[in-house]
Amino acid sequence: MSFSAANKVTFTSAVDATVFTSWSDTAISTQVPTGAVTGNVVVTSDTNYTSNGVNFTLASAVPNNPTSLDQFKDVGLTQAIAIGGSASSTPIYLKMTMQAALSGGMLYPQVEYKAIGTPFVCTDVAVCASDALEGTGSAGPGPTPGSVSIPPNPSAETGEVYHWQARVKHTKNAVDYYSAWVSFDDVNPETATDFKIDIIAPVISGTSSGTPGTNSASITWSTSGEISTTRIEYDTAGTFTGGYDCAGTSECTALTDTSPMINSPHTVALSNLSSGTTYHYRVRSKDAAGNESIDPSTGDYTFPTATENHPAKTTVAVIFNDPLQVTTATTTYFTVHVPELSPTVQSAYIEVVGLVSGGFSGTITVQANSAASRAYTVSTAASTPTLYRFVYPISSPGTETNLNLNDVAPCSNSVVPGTPPGCNKVVLTPSTGSINVLSAKIITTYSYTP
Structure with missing residues (x-):
């Protein structure tokens, strides 16, 4: 029949x-x-x-609207482009999830993209063959991913900003059914930028090393018009052969581009440099799209660190090594010998080591020359002798009245310069009872003219 x-x-x-x-x-x-x-x-x-x-009940072959719209820089769909973000090359890969209520047939991703300011042409379920770009199909009903690669061709001078929309085509029994068009993320309006093709690297200008110190330098430069990263390569040989990851160089900052993107100026502080040494360097800035500029594009800049004209030295001198039993204010004279020319004292400390016993509890006050005095608390149990150690800083050690070097006039804290008992004195005063002092020494740090 x-x-x-x-x-x-x-x-x-x-x-x-x-x-x-x-x-x-x-x-x-x-x-x-x-x-x-x-x-x-x-x-x-x-x-x-x-x-x-x-x-x-008729099951419709019209597919669901696409979901999970996203945009990527790479065919592997791993380098996502944020809404309004940038890419430095094409094609761009637009992704969606497709699904239909009716099983069977093939699901095809379709997209339309336009430069901002140009409205979409595809607005309904028409075929729209002139503007809709179609990707590879997948068997229905889904859900299944779909992607379309698009080849924007921005102006080499200005770049271009784009928006896009997507839909799903369901081909079943040789008939095509279409979902509605959905703008990217279904929240970004047609007038807003979805992605930008930026092929212009930042323009670097005003690169400077300023006035380097003996072991430091501050490198600065400007980039015009857009935010970018801050990196510098530097060494003493100028062997900058590496590529984007600084490979092949001896030293490079921000190897993985973790530095925040900023406008201008860019500043990198270099430290732990060698004095009296010429350093070679070049600066690098990369924008959000991945375009990088290197300045200079060939060769390098140089800067010399300052020569250290005032080296420093630390010396230790014994004040006394014979134990003292101190019951009242006790004065000990000493000399600090410094052989270098034009010494300038940076710091000076007196270290006192002693022993308390018999349940002593009180303070011992230390004063060197006319420097400020300082009291230190010491105590012990009746049956337990206790070692103590404290370090007394000499205030304003660069003044002769607080610390005399080499027993020279005016020898404010003694009687005759250049003769015993020395032009420096330290006074130890216990607050009560008796206290044993085992030794004392002075540690002096000074710079000098070589």
């Missing part, structure tokens, strides 16, 4: 099936015709026999 005017299956809205698969006493198999809608289905046999209507 075949379909005819006398033997047929009629769907709601008087649409008859046209493709017959099988017919038996208990079942009919047919393809749902185009134009059929949800409603009653009636079977007619030999013209005069009409069945009761049976409700039929």
Whole structure:
């Protein structure tokens, strides 16, 4: 038996099936015709026999709107471009998730992109073949990923900003069904930038090493118009052969571009440099799209660190090594010998080591020359002798009245310069009882003219 005017299956809205698969006493198999809608289905046999209507729900072949829209710099879809973000090369890869309610058929991703200021052309379920770009299809019903590569061609002078929209095409039984168009992220309006193609590297200017110190330098430069990273390569040989990751150089800052992007100026502080040494350097800045400038583009800049004209030295001198039992203010004279020319004292400390016992509890006051005095608390249990150690800083040690070098006039804290007992004195005063002092020494740090 075949379909005819006398033997047929009629769907709601008087649409008859046209493709017959099988017919038996208990079942009919047919393809749902185009134009059929949800409603009653009636079977007619030999013209005069009409069945009761049976409700039929039509599953639509129209696919769901695409979801999870995203944009990437690479075909592997690992380098995402943030909304409004930049890429330095094309193509750009636009991704979505596709799904249809009806199984079977093929799902195809479609996108339309335009420069900002140019409205979308594809606005409904029409084919829109002139502007819709289509990616590789996947078997339905999904969900399944789909992506489309697009080849924007921005102006080499200015770059370009773009927006895009996407939809899903479901091809089933040689018929194409389309979802609605969805703007990127379904929240970014048509007038907002989805991505930018930026092929212009930052312009570096004003590179300077300022006035380097003996072991430090501050390198500065400016970049115009956009934020970018801050990096510098430097060494004493100028062997800058490395590429983007600074490979092949002896020293490089911010190897992985972790420095924050800034406008201008860029500053890198170099430390732990060698004095009296010429350093070679070049600076690098990379924008958000990955375009990098290196200044100078060939060769390098140089700067010399200052020569150290005033080296420093630390000396230790013994004040006394013979134990003293101090019960009242006790004065000891000493000399600090410095052989270098024009010494300038930077710091001086007296270290005192002693022993307390017999349940002593009190303070011992230390004063060197006319410097400020300082009291130190010491104590011990009655049956437990206790060692103590404290370091007394001499205030303003660069003044002769607080610290005399080499027993020279005016020898404010003694009687005769250059003769014993020395032009410096330290006075130890216990607050109560008796205290044992085992030794004392002075540690002096000074600079000098070589």
